[in-house]
Amino acid sequence: MGSPAAAYQRGAGGALDVDRAFYQRLADGDRLLVESFEIPIRSGRAWTVPKGHLCRIVTVEGPQVGDLNIWHAHDPRERLWAARTRQLQRAHVSTFDRLWSTLPFLRPLVTVTADSLASYGVDGEGGRVHDLLGTRCDPYVNRMLTGGDYDFHCHSNLVRAVLPHGLTEFDVHDVLNVFQCTGLNDEDRYFMKACPAKPGDHFEFFAELDLLCALSTCPGGDLSAPMWGPDVQDPVELCHPLGVEVYRPSPDLLDGWKSPERAAYRNLHGMSMP
Template sequence: MGPTDAAYQAGPGSPLHVDRDLYGPIGDDTAGRTLVEEFEIPIRSGRAWTVPAGHVVRLYTVEGPQVGDLNLWHRDNPRERFWAARTRQLHAAHVTRFDRLWSTLPYLRPLATIVADTLERYGVDDHGGRVHDTLGSRCDPYVNRMLTGADFDFHCHSNLVRAVAPYGLTEFDVHDVLNVFQCTGLNERDQYFMKACPARPGDFIELFAEVDLLAALSTCPGGDLSIPMWGPDARDPIEVCRPIGVAVYAVDDALLQGWEPPARAAYAGAHGTGLVSRPY
């Protein structure tokens, strides 16, 4: 293993090795799908919805480029939620088809597997920018107040807070996101940068739900990020804000032959205490 090889090396049979013969057709064979639910999330807002295990959710750009901030939880246990940092370590800082979105400890299992991504074509640009990032977090009113001295209630954090409230969740349940359609990277000073979203109308990313999910998405108030939100050139980017569409599909049962919902992590949870029970 070389000094720059991936630190997390998976052995044979690891869930990091996605069965492409199984998941490929789930993303490719759309003729047998049944539309369960479809809606649009307006600009500068958020919405939460459920996705049953074995279903596919498509997030798509309706009118043109627009960034979205996605949170995921286990529907029946919101303590189990998307873990951006571990996903970044196990797969990549920018995810695409056949990467998985992992849950927090002590569960550590795939919540969803990416089965389609039309922006996979973007690759890596001349500045090192890539799409669908786990590097950055959601924009929030606390940082905005620190940077500008002004309050603004429609950052992604606040949009997600409002979105999950009907499900009994609070601000404390909102967590680091998958930035869908967002183009980001690290500059020569190792600082996070954001570029204009390269999505076109109808571009999409699809997630296959490995467990029953609660999902929430914010349409970022920065829109397509072509106008800076902070700094000397900042101005209100509302003119480049657009909705994001969401569609949930039931998958043809024939495509699910051989699939099973993933089990939670096998570690007993003793942590050296001598206790092996897992009451959670």
Template structure:
């Protein structure tokens, strides 16, 4: 099969051309960063946190394999949030180092850039599986009720909903996710599959915040996905659920020389609608 070219091409100097040297310095010079917050997200729960532009945050498997669902918003305007579908097109369906997560219209700018990924060498396995996907989305209690007739309140959608409630947001603000540490792909029937998480204790995915952010993470109730949750052999995967860690770092000021937060999209949003003066006159 020929490797057909991508629809969106990254050319030198374009918006998709990443300054790899800058992000490599950020990732490698650990003596220039200071840990300012460390969070543990318990099993089957969610946690939200804020990150300032120019800071780093890491998601870490502190006890062993565990998949997670990540949502990101602009801290100052939650209408601007991560756009999984466009990120799939501009970057990849499975993301890693130097890929960016882009925001929704009409903002359309990189929200984070991935600076380091301990699973970057996983590649493509014998089933076509890859890690950190934007193909699927969060598990939710609505689908669960539809398929099983039972209520369960700790799906990733519910975990994220609880996590962002203190920030004045609701489930309407929860959006399609980045599935962190999750191994997925499309099978020969073009259907989404999930495999057991390949992460080990101490694995991580690291992000550079391009703008001020509100982030939320759910530790998936499926744990490491090594136990079937659907079908004739389904059972509760509680035994393979593990907590995750969040680490937030401040960089030394000199590390940010030459960097600036990205601006929102330049398009003015007219959409072909011309503003005309009204034809009537007021008789007042």
């Protein structure tokens, strides 16, 4: 007996039908590097990606989990909607999956164009990479579980990263855990495993809109050591920086592409309008 069909089905030519040939051409085609930087361990940084550009996150020295937030650069009320992306795409995303934005916008913010860990698949314990199941570590849960304060959780790193862009803690949202290996155990509880990335592994996406992105290099590093529990020690030796590269593809590769429109529904919600 097979597993149940996905609840959200995609039809040919519909909103969930991705032009794979187009995005493969972007992944393989000529491009110009326009920005490159590294994010040190246990820190965060925010940057912009113009629409029509590619952004690549790289494990430059060794395995490292990164917590990613994405907003529309011109209206941060539009931002990554992790829950709906799990339903429309998958709980762990890879090449040709999209990350969708919140209501009332509901459109793809990015499309994944390259993933060097795509072949990881599902391991023997049900682990998969690039996780939308969980969210960022934060000092509030840490205080609740341990009674202590630590100010460099992913939530805090992201808060500090976006302050220069006029955003606050209230704008930080559920993340895509890039390079993170997770799943649900036999008790239907969330687990995290050691990051399988090697130096030079990468996760790349195409900006469908003008974007503001923020990334935290998780203080748990590659997550091979537990972050909470009776035997926790500071895993600083497991932490590595992450690289970010922004590319402008050759203009001819964008022929026929246009930035997606916001959702067609006109926000009446059954109310009478004057």
